[in-house]
Amino acid sequence: xxxxxxxxxxxxxxxxxxxxxxxxxxxxxxxxxxxxxxxxxxxxxxxxxxxxxxxxxxxxxxxxxxxxxxxxxxxxxxxxxxxxxxxxxxxxxxxxxxxxxxxxxxxxxxxxxxxxxxxxxxxxxxxxxxxxxxxxxxxxxxxxxxxxxxxxxxxxxxxxxxxxxxxxxxxxxxxxxxxxxxxxxxxxxxxxxxxxxxxxxxxxxxxxxxxxxxxxxxxxxxxxxxxxxxxxxxxxxxxxxxxxxxxxxxxxxxxxxxxxxxxxxxxxxxxxxxxxxxxxxxxxxxxxxxxxxxxxxxxxxxxxxxxxxxxxxxxxxxxxxxxxxxxxxxx
Amino acid sequence: xxxxxxxxxxxxxxxxxxxxxxxxxxxxxxxxxxxxxxxxxxxxxxxxxxxxxxxxxxxxxxxxxxxxxxxxxxxxxxxxxxxxxxxxxxxxxxxxxxxxxxxxxxxxxxxxxxxxxxxxxxxxxxxxxxxxxxxxxxxxxxxxxxxxxxxxxxxxxxxxxxxxxxxxxxxxxxxxxxxxxxxxxxxxxxxxxxxxxxxxxxxxxxxxxxxxxxxxxxxxxxxxxxxxxxxxxxxxxxxxxxxxxxxxxxxxxxxxxxxxxxxxxxxxxxxxxxxxxxxxxxxxxxxxxxxxxxxxxxxxxxxxxxxxxxxxxxxxxxxxxxxxx
Ligand SMILES: Cc1ncc(C[n+]2csc(CCOP(=O)(O)OP(=O)(O)O)c2C)c(N)n1
Ligand SMILES: [Mg+2]
Numbered sequence: 061x062x063x064x065x066x067x068x069x070x071x072x073x074x075x076x077x078x079x080x081x082x083x084x085x086x087x088x089x090x091x092x093x094x095x096x097x098x099x100x101x102x103x104x105x106x107x108x109x110x111x112x113x114x115x116x117x118x119x120x121x122x123x124x125x126x127x128x129x130x131x132x133x134x135x136x137x138x139x140x141x142x143x144x145x146x147x148x149x150x151x152x153x154x155x156x157x158x159x160x161x162x163x164x165x166x167x168x169x170x171x172x173x174x175x176x177x178x179x180x181x182x183x184x185x186x187x188x189x190x191x192x193x194x195x196x197x198x199x200x201x202x203x204x205x206x207x208x209x210x211x212x213x214x215x216x217x218x219x220x221x222x223x224x225x226x227x228x229x230x231x232x233x234x235x236x237x238x239x240x241x242x243x244x245x246x247x248x249x250x251x252x253x254x255x256x257x258x259x260x261x262x263x264x265x266x267x268x269x270x271x272x273x274x275x276x277x278x279x280x281x282x283x284x285x286x287x288x289x290x291x292x293x294x295x296x297x298x299x300x301x302x303x304x305x306x307x308x309x310x311x312x313x314x315x316x317x318x319x320x321x322x323x324x325x326x327x328x329x330x331x332x333x334x335x336x337x338x339x340x341x342x343x344x345x346x347x348x349x350x351x352x353x354x355x356x357x358x359x360x361x362x363x364x365x366x367x368x369x370x371x372x373x374x375x376x377x378x379x380x381x382x383x384x385x386x387x388x389x390x391x
Numbered sequence: 392x393x394x395x396x397x398x399x400x401x402x403x404x405x406x407x408x409x410x411x412x413x414x415x416x417x418x419x420x421x422x423x424x425x426x427x428x429x430x431x432x433x434x435x436x437x438x439x440x441x442x443x444x445x446x447x448x449x450x451x452x453x454x455x456x457x458x459x460x461x462x463x464x465x466x467x468x469x470x471x472x473x474x475x476x477x478x479x480x481x482x483x484x485x486x487x488x489x490x491x492x493x494x495x496x497x498x499x500x501x502x503x504x505x506x507x508x509x510x511x512x513x514x515x516x517x518x519x520x521x522x523x524x525x526x527x528x529x530x531x532x533x534x535x536x537x538x539x540x541x542x543x544x545x546x547x548x549x550x551x552x553x554x555x556x557x558x559x560x561x562x563x564x565x566x567x568x569x570x571x572x573x574x575x576x577x578x579x580x581x582x583x584x585x586x587x588x589x590x591x592x593x594x595x596x597x598x599x600x601x602x603x604x605x606x607x608x609x610x611x612x613x614x615x616x617x618x619x620x621x622x623x624x625x626x627x628x629x630x631x632x633x634x635x636x637x638x639x640x641x642x643x644x645x646x647x648x649x650x651x652x653x654x655x656x657x658x659x660x661x662x663x664x665x666x667x668x669x670x671x672x673x674x675x676x677x678x679x680x681x682x683x684x685x686x687x688x689x690x691x692x693x694x695x696x697x698x699x700x701x702x703x704x705x706x707x708x709x710x711x712x713x714x715x716x
Contacts, residue, residue, distance in 0.1 A: 089574075090572050090573050090574060093573065093645060093646065094572070094573040094574070094645075094646070097572070115574060115578065115579075117540070117543030117571070117579040117580070118510050118511070118540045118541065118544060118571060118579070119543040119544065119545065121545060122545065145508075145509075146509070149509075183430065184429035184430030184481075184492070185430055185431075185494075185508075186430070186491060186492045186493075186508065187490075187491075187495065187508075188495070188507075188508035188509055188512075189494070189508055354709065354710065355710075355713070356709060356710050356713050357490075357713070359489070359490045359709060360429070360430070360481055360487075360489060360490055360491055360492030360495065361429075361481030361482070361488075361489035361490060361703055361704055362429050362481055362703070363481060363489070363703030363704055363706070364481075364489070364490065364703075364708060364709045367706060368709065
């Protein structure tokens with residue numbers, strides 16, 4: 061199968077959906093000629109013109125608000141938010157406006173929009189350009205949240221997001237834009253709420269999101285050398301969450317570590333770990349561990365930044381201790 | 392005669408500060424190109440007269456807020472090369488102990504409240520600083536630097552309204568360099584920028600940001616008036632950035648022509664213009680200027696070497712400073 065980059069996969073998904081449905085349009089800063097600073101959208105303005113690939117001023121709450129209104133009245137906007145960190149600027153439009161319209165109107169209004177943005181540290185971009193803020197939006201009922209872990213997921217999830225009748229937030233890892241993966245030429249969609257077992261194992265379940273799936277896979281390789289068979293699962297969307305698949309795996313392995321690049325406290329890892337505790341408690345041989353980013357603003361200095369994110373070595377070390385029956389982080 | 396001497400010193404300091412900014416940026420760019428600098432940075436080269444003209448009208452008690460393109464503001468407000476380069480390289484002796492980097496550099500000792508990686512993100516901070524001055528009866532003034540692109544942020548209109556209502560000692564300094572990333576200002580700003588401030592009853596000025604004396608003269612007047620309770624004010628400074636949006640923005644002909652860049656560099660460069668003025672007015676000779684330039688270059692080279700050899704912060708610093716004691 062051909063291999064393409066995550067960036068190309070996103071580009072293809074949006075282009076295909078724009079060809080298929082003329083109500084789909086793009087909105088954001090430097091999305092047209094510049095194709096975004098990450099060049100993810102290059103070429104789209106040439107095909108679809110500036111009427112459907114719209115450059116905006118640096119007015120994030122403004123253009124997200126426009127997207128909400130356009131979505132409520134028959135269009136399917138795909139909004140480009142250049143950095144995930146700018147989510148704070150658009151919280152009212154996203155959480156008070158987009159997320160609640162359907163419910164508040166008793167099911168009469170819909171907001172079929174996609175907000176595509178990014179996450180991920182270790183790019184030496186400091187505290188305001190490195191955050192992974194998926195937990196903030198996952199907390200808000202009415203929003204769906206997708207976290208693609210490779211080019212394959214990025215394409216399939218984006219197409220599903222655009223066709224979904226709800227506001228969907230997609231976080232791409234900006235360090236993965238140039239990573240290649242096999243992506244079929246034929247059309248495919250990845251349904252929301254369907255986890256993917258990336259590697260089968262019997263001793264411990266490693267649940268990873270976005271680029272933390274790669275971290276989990278590398279940890280699994282390290283563990284295999286010690287005879288520990290780790291199962292790696294990628295939920296692909298955290299809202300909706302495929303609880304059934306995660307629980308089935310944990311019931312089989314009886315141990316789990318949840319890995320996500322958002323801050324650990326009050327985060328995605330906490331939510332998933334808590335559900336496993338509630339619903340698989342009697343199958344567990346060890347506490348479910350959370351591994352998120354350190355609870356500090358992302359530091360600029362490379363000497364500090366690399367300490368703040370989960371690594372394969374740290375995941376493997378924790379997994380070994382869990383499998384050895386050692387109570388880690390016990391009070 | 393006396394006045395003349397005073398002016399000469401001021402002029403030479405302004406020239407020196409502009410050259411220091413240009414030299415700092417040339418070295419920072421070199422660090423990037425030789426892969427010694429982590430991440431990216433945004434060059435201030437070309438806009439020196441704005442930062443220097445304004446900051447030379449301020450004291451250390453006056454505050455500024457800066458932007459992602461902030462090295463120029465930082466130098467102009469009095470920062471040292473050594474601590475700045477250490478910060479750019481993520482070293483422990485940097486102004487922010489390596490935690491902030493280029494886009495968050497701040498220098499408390501000279502009243503620089505910090506660069507900001509959120510476009511328009513410092514407008515509330517600057518206006519709040521001015522509110523504090525009013526509240527506590529202090530007579531310092533705050534200057535808020537921001538780009539033309541930042542005028543699209545709604546926050547600006549909320550805080551200008553309050554600043555005008557409450558007559559706060561703040562000067563909004565819009566550095567209009569013609570571009571917001573890869574987009575021309577005309578494509579992102581409708582109508583007139585100064586008229587937006589005027590709509591709040593704020594006196595607004597549009598001036599040549601490549602003329603350091605014009606910038607300095609106007610700012611001195613406005614700072615005085617701010618101290619008398621006549622603020623706020625708004626200045627739009629017409630200027631130009633010589634480099635790309637950031638150091639990695641090399642191929643930029645799709646949004647801006649080489650000819651245009653050459654025209655600004657050859658015909659409107661703030662340093663060349665002011666240098667000619669200094670010589671023609673007999674304030675400095677060509678030789679004296681060359682000597683000054685060489686000394687600044689040497690300073691910068693030494694600071695870079697120092698920063699390269701300096702230590703990274705200890706790993707124990709990673710979770711320090713999340714909360715104040
Ligand atoms: C809220 C926000 N939106 C977008 C960006 C990305 N961004 C960084 S600089 C920039 C352009 C800023 O243009 P301008 O204000 O004119 O400043 P200049 O770079 O020209 O000095 C953009 C869009 C950001 N940092 N913050
Ligand atoms: Mg600009």
